[in-house]
Amino acid sequence: MESTFAYAASPSNIEQQIVVLDKRRTAELLDFEPLVDAIAVAAAEYEDGKIHSPERMVVPLGESGVLLSMPATAADIGIHKLVNVQPANAKRSLPTIHGTVTVCETDTGKPICLLDGPEVTGRRTAAVTLLAIRTLLQKAPREVLLIGTGAQARYHVRALHRVYPGTKIWVRGLDMAAALEFCDACKDIHGDLAPAAQDISALVDVVITLTTSTKAVYDEVPTAGRLVIGVGAFKPEMAELGKTTLDGSDIYADDPAGARHEAGDLLQAGIDWSRVHSLQAALKGQVDRSRPFVFKSVGTAAWDLAAARVALRALYARSEPSTASS
Structure with a gap:
């Protein structure tokens, strides 16, 4: 099964600066329906070895926190999700989890954008549940x-x-x-x-x-x-x-x-x-x-990669000039 969510590098977008997307903009780009379909595609690629997603690395962070490193690569893009979990933040009235997903082109290695890590994780995890319901129920x-x-x-x-x-x-x-x-x-x-x-x-x-x-x-x-x-x-x-x-x-x-x-x-x-x-x-x-x-x-970071594909597709579709006649 071929991915229909792949990002293709081109001379025009290679010259663009990295796009930084906050929580709200990340959410806007990750509609659940295309996300479910993208994860279904990624599941086939992951099992066939076309997506590489090694076991996550866990590194101590401060007194009780951890830093989680989760990369994944495919033929079109690579992603690296870094998530910081700091339980002591509850006492500071701060979020326990912070993080980002860095997306890069496979061919050039150029970073394309940064997505909000917790928003990607929350949405792709719920999308996996939707895919399980659709497939098993x-x-x-x-x-x-x-x-x-x-x-x-x-x-x-x-x-x-x-x-x-x-x-x-x-x-x-x-x-x-x-x-x-x-x-x-x-x-x-x-x-x-x-x-x-x-x-x-x-x-x-x-x-x-x-x-x-x-x-x-x-x-x-x-x-x-x-x-x-x-x-x-x-x-x-x-x-x-x-x-x-x-x-x-x-x-x-x-x-x-x-x-x-x-x-x-x-x-x-x-x-x-x-x-x-x-x-x-x-x-x-x-x-x-x-x-x-x-x-x-x-x-698995393979699902974060699937989410990045959906976000990129939506992002670049919005940036394309309209071809409608005036």
Whole structure:
């Protein structure tokens, strides 16, 4: 499969200065629908070795922070995402996460633009969830349960509203107050949003966990026709999905190699890695639809590269002169 999102170098754009895009402009360029399609293309390239995305480097930063280095390259562009995570910022009333995605031409090595790192991460992660729904569920979900009330949950509300605007979204937080506060804050994004006052897992088509929990927040007996998506746990000591759910489900992961190091849910449950199938396998149709599904999202810089392609395509489409007749 060839990428339709590739950036092509030309003498005119080689002379341009690097474009710096803040959070708002980055968001404007990353519509969820083309982002989902771009990640589907990148999934095929990544599995075929056409996108190179090594394991991320983690370097200590200050007393308790870390600097994360995540590069990826393809035939058309390369990207380097640098993310600084500083937990102490919460006490300073500052964001915990800062970062940028640098995009460069492959042929010349010339930097093209800088994208806002947290915005790219939030949107491409939610887009991976949308791709999992489209691929495994193969229908618009009627009801979705979000477990978690943080920033990534907000991105998922935006993504679900953009692609599945008729979906009912239930929200479960640390407590009812947190769920109510989240629903109130997001009511202008999606109208059909409500706190889950009781266990409504049996009613929903999709469950999405978006927490940093170290113990399972969802461990229900799996049911055919329900898709469970684990997003939040990205370290071995974290776990959102329990052994009951995992043992009874067919498991897919956006990056099975990365999951072996980062998917704490799967590591703690002692999952046999031969049971973990790639996103690309699902995209190829290698799915038993009589089975329950779990999709584990761990992330890879390949998805940031896909996002950069979408942003560049939108950016340069806007800068092209109009050919319409006057």
